[in-house]
Amino acid sequence: MDLPNIETYLRPDEIQAIPNWGEGWAWLAGGTWLFSEPQPHLKVLVDTQYLRWSEIEIQADYLSIGATCALIKLLEYPWLAEWTATAGFKSAVAALAASLKVINIATVGGNICLALSVGTLAPVMVALNASYEIWNLKGESRLVTAKDFQLGFKKTVLQPGEILRRILIPLSNLKWTINYQRFSIAATDPALAIVVIASNHQQVRCVISASVAAPRLLKCEDVKTAPTQLINSLENEDFIEDRRASATYRREMTAVLIKRCFNN
Numbered sequence: 001m002d003l004p005n006i007e008t009y010l011r012p013d014e015i016q017a018i019p020n021w022g023e024g025w026a027w028l029a030g031g032t033w034l035f036s037e038p039q040p041h042l043k044v045l046v047d048t049q050y051l052r053w054s055e056i057e058i059q060a061d062y063l064s065i066g067a068t069c070a071l072i073k074l075l076e077y078p079w080l081a082e083w084t085a086t087a088g089f090k091s092a093v094a095a096l097a098a099s100l101k102v103i104n105i106a107t108v109g110g111n112i113c114l115a116l117s118v119g120t121l122a123p124v125m126v127a128l129n130a131s132y133e134i135w136n137l138k139g140e141s142r143l144v145t146a147k148d149f150q151l152g153f154k155k156t157v158l159q160p161g162e163i164l165r166r167i168l169i170p171l172s173n174l175k176w177t178i179n180y181q182r183f184s185i186a187a188t189d190p191a192l193a194i195v196v197i198a199s200n201h202q203q204v205r206c207v208i209s210a211s212v213a214a215p216r217l218l219k220c221e222d223v224k225t226a227p228t229q230l231i232n233s234l235e236n237e238d239f240i241e242d243r244r245a246s247a248t249y250r251r252e253m254t255a256v257l258i259k260r261c262f263n264n
Helices: 071-076 084-095 100-105 108-113 122-127 171-175 223-236 247-263
Strands: 008-010 025-028 044-047 056-058 062-066 131-135 141-145 150-152 163-170 177-183 193-199 204-209 216-218
Touching: 062 108, 062 171, 071 084, 071 100, 071 108, 084 122, 084 171, 084 177, 084 193, 108 122, 108 163, 122 177, 122 193, 122 204, 163 171, 177 247, 193 247, 204 223, 204 247, 216 223, 223 247
Parallel strands: 008 044, 025 044
Antiparallel strands: 056 062, 062 163, 131 141, 131 163, 177 193, 193 204, 204 216
16 A cells, blocks of 8 residues: 655664654554555654664574564574474464565564554563563663563554664573464454463463453463463453453453463
8 A cells, every 4th residue: 555645765774874753753664564554644754674683693692583574584594493482483473364475574573563462473572581672763772571562552662763673582481382372253363362371391471462452471370280370360351342352252262272272
């Protein structure tokens, strides 16, 4: 879809080249969502592709994924066999039910920063205890945990002019077992509920998404009784109620997905 209201298109090769940030400005990543519907409030697009932040790097203690990394790279990268948790990346991309053309263009950072309730990558990052490195226009950075990044539907901690630079995942967490479950009325429909459980012998991290406005990390104190604890804790969550499904239905389906995670 064309965006005829756009007055200026910028493609900086470094973030410091952007002198200021104004009303009606937006970052452009892959553009698969941005160009899918009218954006009458936008006047300026700042293309992030020329910043060349598409890396997947193995650092001393972390896996670093650049914000402009295309989703296809998560599928094609030669992950170590012992990094079993990378299966969560593949599940998240598959859950999009997107064409090859889309996953070749859509970016990791775009998927996360769009902050949809049905976002597929965010719950995986929360489950793996990832951190997000955020830059401002001066190139100054701050770290935010994945679980604290998304505040609600299309709402994040990003301030005007700030941008997600990279995702950092502890290397030790990549060895966890991960299970990604989703439920929708039809396979290509947006999910009504998503559950991602990452675990090792000492802990279980359960994230619920799609059924709530933003990914929620559920606490589990005893690994042995984790399924019961997690399902009981759903009573304290604020589930979405809309024309697609009631809050009660979403809660019950979330409980079913939790059981599936442990049964698998």
